[in-house]
Each structure stands twice: as C-alpha cells, then as structure tokens.
Amino acid sequence: DNIIKGHHEGANKLEEVLHWCDELGVEIFSIWIFSLDNFKRASHEVEGILGLIEGKMRELVTIEGLHANQIKVRAMGQIELLPPSLQEAIRHAEEATQNYDKFILNVAVAYGGREEIIEAFRGHLKAESESGKTVRQIADELTVDKITPYLYTSNLPDPELIIRTSGEVRLSGFLLWQSVYSEFYFCDTYWPSFRKIDFLRALRAYSQRKRRFGK
Template sequence: MNAEQNAKSEESSSKWRFANLLYWVYERRLLRQIRGRVFPRHVGFILDGNRRHGRQRGSQDFNEIYRRGAEKLDDVLGWCAELQIPAVTLWVFSTENLKRSPEEISGILAAVESKIAALAGDPLTHRQRIRVRAIGRLDILPGSVIAAIRMAEAATAQYDSLTLTIAVAYGGREEIADAVRSLLRDEAARGIALPNIIEHVTPEAIARHLYAADLPDPDLIIRTSGEVRLSGFLLWQSVHSEFYFTDVYWPAFRKIDFLRAIRSFQQRTRRFGQ
C-alpha cells in the first residue's frame, strides 16, 4: 500500500470514528430525554423493507435478505429489556404474504424457524427471562416451523420479564373471525340457544377469544420502511394505539430510531377516545 492509499485509509478510519462518536453522543442525549417518563407497556413492530434493503445492498438471495431481518430481533430485544418494556409483538409473516413466490416464502419461513429455534437455546433469552410465543394461523405452517415454535414456547413458558409474541401466518381480519368462531363454539358447547348466543357477542366477549387475550393492547406500533398503514396488524387491539412510521428499512433499524419512536410516544397526549 503506497502513501496515498495509507492517507485515504486513515482519513476513512477517522471519519468512521467521528461518525460513531456523534452517534454515541446522540444516543446518550435521547436516553436522557426519555428517562423518567412513561414507557409503553406493549410495543408492536411491523417489520417492513427487507426486500428493498436487500436490493439496496445488491442482494437477491431471499435466505440472506430475511436472515438479516431476523438478526435485528436481537438488538430490539436488548433495547426493550434495557427500557423494561414488558411486551413486544413482531409481525414477521402475514397471511397475504402467502401470495408471494415460493422462493421468497421459503426464505421468510427459514429465517423465522432458525431465529425461533435460536431464541430457545440462547442463554440471553433465559437470563433476561423472555417468554417466547407465536400467534396466527399456525396450522398452515410447515411442520418444522411449528416444532420450533412449540420448543421455544415450552422452553420459556415460565418467564415473565418480557413477553415476545411473534405474529406469523397472521392477519388482523383472520384473528377477529377466528375469535368470533371460537366464541360461538364455546357458547354452543354450553348448550346456549342461538338467540341467546347472539346477545353474548359483545366486544368484551370477542376480546377474550383473541389469539393473545392476556396481553395488554399495544400502546405503540412502529412500522419501518416508510409505508404509512397498518395492513391489518392487530386491528382489534390497536384502537387506542399510538403509531410511529419511519423511513428506515427494518434490517437497518437502529437504536436511535427506536429511541425516537419512544420519545414521540411520550410527547403525545393519549385520550383513549375521550
């Protein structure tokens, strides 16, 4: 390497160190701004922008694209644990995603299966007492994915510090339809006549039959990639949620992006329809 190349390398290294320093200073500033204020009890994430991030990096390999997205989960769990946020729900695969190409579906589900299996065996999951579970129409998933889910659920069932809910083969309309069906089946099993069953179909009764009825409704829902819509995520539960949309693609989502979302949530006045 000649002197000119050495100089360019040193300049590039200096710029990198300076950028990291600025990032660290800004992160500390954001943490100071949010400390001592109310944090959301439940944060939902719509993970969007994996494909666009892959194209940006010149990759068309769906296994690599979605593996990178799955790796981001470790960061998010660490950030939520640091802020003592007790519930996180990630939408990783929708029922509408089944319309995508077989190659892409395979890449998504391979990443989901691998990450869920890794969570079950990760010492950090157990040290942080993270409970892992999945919601959605799980019966339509491949057997190996279901097996990984059941293994993670069994391995973490006793934990209560942070509940990680993975929405896979999930659709908001499907959840509501499934909840109503479950309610009607339960009422019929009790021998309740149809006219009386109709009277029992209330918001409270339906809510008790949702996939994760024991979770609090999400206080904050974050969507990455610049899309400004819910696309069916937690339709029933999000009636009073605050929403935060960021242009950052999911695999590139940073701690400062997360902290900005928390700060935005804290700056809002929540009226719950009143």
C-alpha cells in the same frame, strides 16, 4: 437472492432490539414476521423465508440473554399452516420459555388481523352454542368483552405503541382489534437498518402524546 438476504438481516435485528427493550424497560414486544398474504409469494421465496424463521426460532432458545432476561416467547397466528418442522421449532421455543415472566416476545407468524377476529368470533360462537343458547340469544348478549378472551393476545394488555418501519403508512391488518387505542409511529427506515436512535425517537414521540382512549 436479495429478498432472502433482506429477511436474513431482519431476523438478526431482533436480538438487538430485544436488548434495547431490556435497557429501556419495555416489557412486551410484538413483531410481525410473516403474514398470511406472504403465502401468495413465489414458492421458493416462501420456503426461504420460512426456513429463516425456523432457524431463528431454534437459535433463540440458545441465546444466553433470552434465559438471563427471562424472555417468554409466544407465537400467534395460524401456526397449523406452517411446515411441521417450523411448528416444532416454535413449540420448542414456547415450551423452553413458558415459565419466564420478566419480558414477553410475541412473534406473529402466518398471522392476519381479520382472520384473528374471525377465529375469535368462531371460538365464542362454539362455546356459547355448546351451552344450549340460540343464535338470537348469542347475538343479543354479544359484547367486546365476550370476544376478547378468544384473541391470540387474550391474556395481555393492548399495545400502547405500534411502530411501522420501511416508510409504510398503513396498518396492514396488524392487531386490528387490539390497536383501537394504540398510538402509531411511522419510520422511513427499513427494519434491517432500524437503529437504536429510531427506537428512542419512537418512544419519545409516544411519551409526548396525550392518550385519549377515544374520549
């Protein structure tokens, strides 16, 4: 149907955008392709979308440019909720590119920003409690830096620019923790129709802003 067709066109857009990133010197690109809320859609639609994602993950590994440009693929989200065949496709893409270091592609799938933060706190609490600390001690010592290592993006810098396409003027939970100082660019163009000129406009708008980091 039209929804699956739109997702198919969106999946094909990724390779084009990765080429633009390479041309323009962008070193980390994160894309949110399936949220936890998306599981609430009609079952045939969910199956269709996840099937597309699986196909794209398998296709990525065969793209010559992926290897030529040393693109490391990283998935972030509750991957364990996905069908086993998709989990395997993701694992294969990650393993095939794990030693690359020129460019990082973060693929957010089965991802939710609130859930990421909950998982991070859970990881921190487990680690601290295993060291014999009381709940009060853990609470008293809690800082931002104690949580950051348990995020999906723990070893990466926070995003400098977040582009929201399709005329949506909201964050929808994407990288909630990491985006505290990010700049935002909202674009009316739908993702499958996103053009290089749209990308350039977003980068130009970002370059003209003075980042204040809360100061």
